[in-house]
Amino acid sequence: MSTDIEPPRTAETTEDELEALIGDRAIARDDHLNAPGFVINPDDVQDVLADLRDEAGFDHLSCLTAQQYEDRYESIYHMKKYVDPTQEVSVVVPTTLDEPTSQSAEPVFRTADWHEREAFDLVGIDYEGHPDPRRILLPETWQGHPLSLDYDQTKPQVVTLSEYENPIQPDHIDSESDTMFLNVGPHHPATHGVLHIKTVLDGETVLDVDPDIGYLHRCEEQMCQQGTYRHQIMPYPDRWDYVSSGLLNEWAYARVAEDLADIEVPEYAQVIRTMGAELCRIASHMLALGTFALDVYGDFTAVFQYAFRDREVIQDILEDLTGQRLMFNYFRLGGVAWDLPEPREEFIAQTRDFLDELPAKVDEYNDLLTTNEIFQIRCVDTGILEPEVAKEYGCTGPVARGSGIDYDLRRDDPYGYYENLEWDVVTEDGCDNYSRVLVRMREVEESAKIIEQCLDLIEEWPEDEREVQANVPRTLKPDPDTEVYRAVEGAKGELGIYIRSDGTDKPGRFKIRSPCYHNLSVLEQMVQGEYIPDLVASLGSLDIVLGEVDR
């Protein structure tokens, strides 16, 4: 068995070709577990990145990790190809401690804008030529860079409650224009949490938006750097994308740590993981659907409540499996915490019941939403996101697939048991709000297919081979200075983690690549020239979770 469609591979760029391409600009090699790494000078960044993109096809700047060593700062650009994410290369840019200035990659990759603002904010590297070098997660008046080595956490900080720019002030662009300034959030029902969007309007038309984030920056990276690999980190991923995507997020950590420590996961555990993860995906897409209906119609009664009704069923199943409704903490390095609950037949029957009822429910949603005229008027051809723009901003997940980008890590960079199951990657070409909703609805059906097959496998699995956990030592101490970046397909897109080990039982650097962060950054491109209600619809269709945006 295999997936229906084979991933579209291109000719692999070999290491020799990469070496030839970068040539003298590489001052050393610094290979990572997942990819060859090239060290370059801080003023060659744009050059090298542009060459890698144009000559070798590395068009996806997946992540930027910034970190401080005892003797230097380092920015690592993790690059991939949208057509084949298994082809990776890391570009390592060291800078000195006294003058941490590095060339900005923003002119080459638009997505580097937010990446580099974050790196400046948390670690303190300056990017020369960056168009907008402000802090992004912490308040403007913050002192120090919390993930740098000499940061003193006990120092007091002053945070302002400055009134945001005055809405009635006549202009915000120039003295001629007749624009109005509008704040949306940070406490606003349509922002799905605590997000503040500074909006400039001309009449009802949106001229410009500037998302102001960081109202939920909970120091996730610091927390993970303080935890031991074996058990203390796993609870945190549940809290990144907290819309019931717990198991999907846990998988991101499990995958990267298992690669780092070279742990084999038993097949049976992989099947359970796959099933649990897809249940989470359904729950998460249901919530996206419910809140989207709330955004475009103010529908608190029908779709929202139906979506919650169906989520409750999944949450019950997941609670039986993991013991918690939302923060599962069910994965372990090398497997899962325990087998299915006893009596197994009951659990399996209950899950099958849910799957049996699902098609009828999906039809109901289609009746209420996608075939509804008002809904179509609100969503078709609004919030257009062209595929080229989506790639430039590093969009992934349903947002990218709604723009026709055929990119799904479950198929393209296989992990777990996905390779051996029959399912399809869903894409839509509409590039609008409607397509993104359709993608989520159809993904729910695909997930159901996956779960069905997992249940079949689990049912037939011989009793004496139900191994749920590999043998993993009590304390893990990966070799010092091993670096690895790995991603999985979360509910919102590519959820990646970079870990550098420093020889202890805790990570030296733990960096999270959040899909929502990048999906949100593209908002400005989607809403310029649209009406303000379409801003709300577009934001809803991006399906962001602030816990994951801010981390």
Place this chain on the structure above:
Amino acid sequence: MSNEPRQQIHDSTAPSTDTRDARIGEGLDNRFNSKLREAFGASPFILTKFDQFMNWVRGNSMFMLQFGIACCSIEMMSTYAIKHDIDRFGAGVPRASPRQADVMIVPGTIVSKFGPRMKRVYDQMPEPKFVVGMGSCTISGGPFQEGYNVVKGAEEIIPVDIHVPGCPPRPEALVYGVLKLQERIKNSESSPVVVKPYELEQFGDLPQDELVQKLASEIDEDDLVMRYNWADSP
């Protein structure tokens, strides 16, 4: 269901109903005869203290603030939605504006950037107002307590009436917390007075120290600021 009085009430209260009908007079629409009126019989009066009556009303008609912060708000939404349906207890209509709300459920982690905002939203709610802290994050900072950016509990900024522990608390737990709050309101218990280390104050009023002097060029004298003394936090 019709608006006709149920038979057994009608039977047992017939004499008083007659008296009442005689007093009200002819011609009134039957719809105004509620079953509650029926049950009261001839003298439709209750004697109570006005304050007690107000508190009873207050407890049974709570307007929640629609206020989502972090993970706990997902469980809070489940509490509002189908199945747990907190509307059964007269607390089910979230208001989008703080000016129309009288209970604030704080569902999540409070970080430095959000602290001043939350205080402002709280200040905008009309008195009397009540706060339910949902989840360990609002009690102590929860799993993120050691974070450089995390306020160690909602009580550092606003007074909290009820703490619901859990990470996240189950919807049932939140319902229980809201019921407890109703009980307290009905019994006229006031919220605990808290020593709040973090207040909004004008920048000019802060004690002049190194940090304040450094920021003087960036922040206006009259700007409201919150000063976090992380070292003193529990």
